[in-house]
Amino acid sequence: MRLSDQEFNRLSLLKVLRKSEPVARIDLARLTGLTGGTITAITADLVNRGIVIEEKVASNAPGRPRINLRINPASKxxxxxxxxxxxxxxxxxxxxxxxxxxxxxxxxxxxxxxxxxxxxxxxxxxxxxxxxxxxxxxxxxxxxxxxxxxxxxxxxxxxxxxxxxxxxxxxxxxxxxxxxxxxxxxxxxxxxxxxHWYGLGAQTADFTLINVDLGIGAAFYRSGQLVSGSHGIASEFGHAKVVPDVGRPCYCGALGCLQAYCSIHSILQQSCRVLGRDAPSYETMNATFDALMDEHARGVIDIWSVLQQASHYLGIAVANHINTHDPAEIIIVGPSVAQMDKLRSAFFKALEDNTFPALRRRTKLHFRLSDKGxxxxxxxxxxxxxxxxx
Ligand SMILES: [Zn+2]
Structure with missing residues (x-):
């Protein structure tokens, strides 16, 4: 859903106010790039509705007292x-x-x-x-x-x-x-x-977040707004094809989806096949994955080939995303995985080999551990x- 210009201005102003309060109207104009007239109209409405409060700043200087604005946290x-x-x-x-x-x-x-x-x-x-x-x-x-x-x-x-x-x-x-x-x-x-509100994405208005969990998904912020698809349904990044026509079957019915190689669900399936173990139930997948990573880190089992393949295909999918969308930054969120350094080099090799050079040089990448909170x-x-x- 795209916001109207008026809605977007109000959202931008309140986000800046939240970050920088207490702020005077004149500083809000500088920080948001909005005109003084727009700032005056929006803040008058917000003060009327009790969403923003005015504070007089004590001063001995002559002239009109300076008035700062704050969000009224308890209004709703x-x-x-x-x-x-x-x-x-x-x-x-x-x-x-x-x-x-x-x-x-x-x-x-x-x-x-x-x-x-x-x-x-x-x-x-x-x-x-x-x-x-x-x-x-x-x-x-x-x-x-x-x-x-x-x-x-x-x-x-x-x-x-x-x-x-x-x-x-x-x-x-x-x-x-x-x-x-x-x-x-x-x-x-x-x-x-x-x-965007609390973490790394707060520093930029344009970023892509890729989440590696039981499934794989991505979400996109452009110009400070979450981009939703035309049908209100987000894109299905996990079903981008990394091995088209001849790849592993995916639950969606297609072959070679990223999801079929790089989701925790598929890493578990492949690891259990390599180890000759039964696949875990849906409810116990996260716990089984943690236990598997622990065994792998201690050298009890070796699932390096499965993990390396997952990193390689994630690198290809991210390269395709950069080539088609030119995001400013990409934040990859995932679980704690054994041999992370080795996996990152497999990921970066695939990324470097498949990203258009001028875009690769400009796109920043960050990694974050999953946080259910x-x-x-x-x-x-x-x-x-x-x-x-x-
Ligand atoms: Zn699929």
């Missing part, structure tokens, strides 16, 4: 909630500045229908709200993150692996259950939002983006 609250892959719902309450006020975690019952998962979210959120003693009227919106295919315009969840393939009005169920409006997006977009933060940031722009 937002909630982020997300399902993470080890069967838990994480919820986080944040104020209007995005400061975390409370975090709550609860376990999910094993269900197979997406609508049953939605009802479990309602229950988890009700428990969190009573634990936090916060009034529902003070909550602007709830942001929900789902590790699946989501239409973020409507809040419908189209597909989650390991659930029955029946689309569900997830946002509607949560909104009606709590009587608080709800936004829904996929977890990768939320991770990118968390980076960032998903709920990103869900809250999604709501703050909506509130700041509105």
């Amino acid at each position: 609250y937002v909630i982020g909630a997300t399902a993470i892959s080890d069967g838990q719902v994480m919820t986080e309450l944040v104020n209007l500045r995005g400061d975390s006020l409370a975090v709550s975690t609860s376990s999910l019952r094993k269900v197979t229908k997406i609508k049953d998962l939605a009802h479990q979210f309602v229950h988890a959120l009700k428990c969190a709200l009573s634990e936090w003693s916060v009034n529902r009227e003070d909550i602007f919106r709830i942001g929900v993150g789902i590790p699946g295919v989501v239409d973020n315009r409507t809040g419908w969840v189209e597909q989650i692996i390991s659930f029955e393939p029946e689309p569900c009005d997830f946002g509607g169920i949560v909104s009606r259950g709590l009587e608080i409006p709800c936004l829904v997006d996929n977890n990768i977009n939320l991770l990118a939002r968390a980076e 960032l998903y709920a933060k990103g869900a809250a940031a999604m709501v703050l983006e909506r509130l700041y722009a509105a």
Whole structure:
């Protein structure tokens, strides 16, 4: 969803204010590049709505007193909630500045229908709200993150692996259950939002985040805005072809998808085949992967060939992305892996061999370890983006 110029200006101004407060109007004009007239109009509206407060600065200097602006953190609250892959719902309450006020975690019952998962979210959120003693009227919106295919315009969840393939009005169920409006997006977009608001991505308006987890996904920020596809569904980076026509079969039905080589799910499948072990169940994949990495690091097993192949194909996929999109920076988020230095050299070899030289020289790359706590933060940031722009 593209913002109008007016919405984009308001979002930019509030993001700068959040980072730099307390700030005078004249400094906001310098920091945002907006005209004085635009700053005056936007801030007057925000002060009227109680979102921004004015502070007189004590001074003995002659003339009009200097007035600084701050975000009023307690004027509204937002909630982020997300399902993470080890069967838990994480919820986080944040104020209007995005400061975390409370975090709550609860376990999910094993269900197979997406609508049953939605009802479990309602229950988890009700428990969190009573634990936090916060009034529902003070909550602007709830942001929900789902590790699946989501239409973020409507809040419908189209597909989650390991659930029955029946689309569900997830946002509607949560909104009606709590009587608080709800936004829904996929977890990768939320991770990118968390980076933009709280992490490395805060330094740049243009970056791509690639997340290596049970699946592989990517999200894109351009000019300070998350880019969503035309159908409200993010791109499927994990299904970019790295070995077209003759590669490994992917669950999507195609051959040679990146996902089939480089996701934790596929690394586990291939490692178990090499080691002659049974593949783990979906629920135990993260724990089995950690145990496997530990065995590999201690020299008990050797799955170097599987890991090296995963790094090589990730390098090719990132090269293709740079060649087609020219991002300013790429942030690769993934688990802790044994022999990381060796794997990075396999990754960089494939990257250097396949990226157009002028683009490779200009694109910065960063690596980050996965942090499950960032998903709920990103869900809250999604709501703050909506509130700041509105
Ligand atoms: Zn695929």
